[in-house]
Amino acid sequence: MTPLLKAPDTTSATGSPLLRFYRSAIGKKLVTGVTGLALATFVLVHMLGNLLLFLGHQSYNAYAHHLASLGPLLYAIEGVLLVAVLLHGAIGVEIYVGKRRARAEQYQVYRSVGENSYQSLSSRTMIVSGTVLVGFLVAHLATFKFGPYYPTDLNGETVRDLARLVVEVFHKLPYTLGYSMVLGLLGLHLRHGIWSAFQSIGALQAGIRPAAYGISLVLAGAIALGFLVLPWAIYLGWID
Numbered sequence: 001m002t003p004l005l006k007a008p009d010t011t012s013a014t015g016s017p018l019l020r021f022y023r024s025a026i027g028k029k030l031v032t033g034v035t036g037l038a039l040a041t042f043v044l045v046h047m048l049g050n051l052l053l054f055l056g057h058q059s060y061n062a063y064a065h066h067l068a069s070l071g072p073l074l075y076a077i078e079g080v081l082l083v084a085v086l087l088h089g090a091i092g093v094e095i096y097v098g099k100r101r102a103r104a105e106q107y108q109v110y111r112s113v114g115e116n117s118y119q120s121l122s123s124r125t126m127i128v129s130g131t132v133l134v135g136f137l138v139a140h141l142a143t144f145k146f147g148p149y150y151p152t153d154l155n156g157e158t159v160r161d162l163a164r165l166v167v168e169v170f171h172k173l174p175y176t177l178g179y180s181m182v183l184g185l186l187g188l189h190l191r192h193g194i195w196s197a198f199q200s201i202g203a204l205q206a207g208i209r210p211a212a213y214g215i216s217l218v219l220a221g222a223i224a225l226g227f228l229v230l231p232w233a234i235y236l237g238w239i240d
Helices: 017-023 025-055 057-068 072-102 126-145 162-170 173-200 206-235
Strands: 151-154 157-160
Touching: 017 025, 025 057, 025 072, 025 162, 025 173, 025 206, 057 151, 057 157, 057 162, 072 126, 126 162, 126 173, 162 173, 162 206, 173 206
Parallel strands: none
Antiparallel strands: 151 157
């Protein structure tokens, strides 16, 4: 009797269950959605914190000092955010490269198929806006988190005068202009990213997709505008 030759089992992927889930299409969508929402939430909170400078240097420095005083908890939050950025970016690049390989020739003109297509400039430029935002994040941290330390008194305690540094930086027109351009890209990224994140985690039913799409536009615009008002208020001398 001739022995039967078994074909190798390709249905079972190698690695741990968690790694197999991450490599799956559903896993990638879910991770992208969860990390995207986490990062969007952080951006919103960060924007609201920035607006405290309109209440004065003391309010802003008190907020910054409160965050710094969290100690290990702050480091843990920053670690989670770093992991979220890395996962979100890695999957985004992987999806982009996969699409490029699957399509040998780029379309000369993008056309939406049917009325329910949600293609937009923001969805087509996610890899560009995301790449710029990562570079901006590094420069932003170097400028503010690891920038000059100016001491000031806050209720009898010596703390960092972060408000002074912010005002000092945004009095420079090149930085304010560059910041504004990057915030425009942030708005584009969030415009598609917020809606897509909810879509990825399965939170959108067909009937509410148009409304969610509109809400993502409003929210992305509000976040970008919220970030932009502070630097220009400083540059124009409304905050000193």
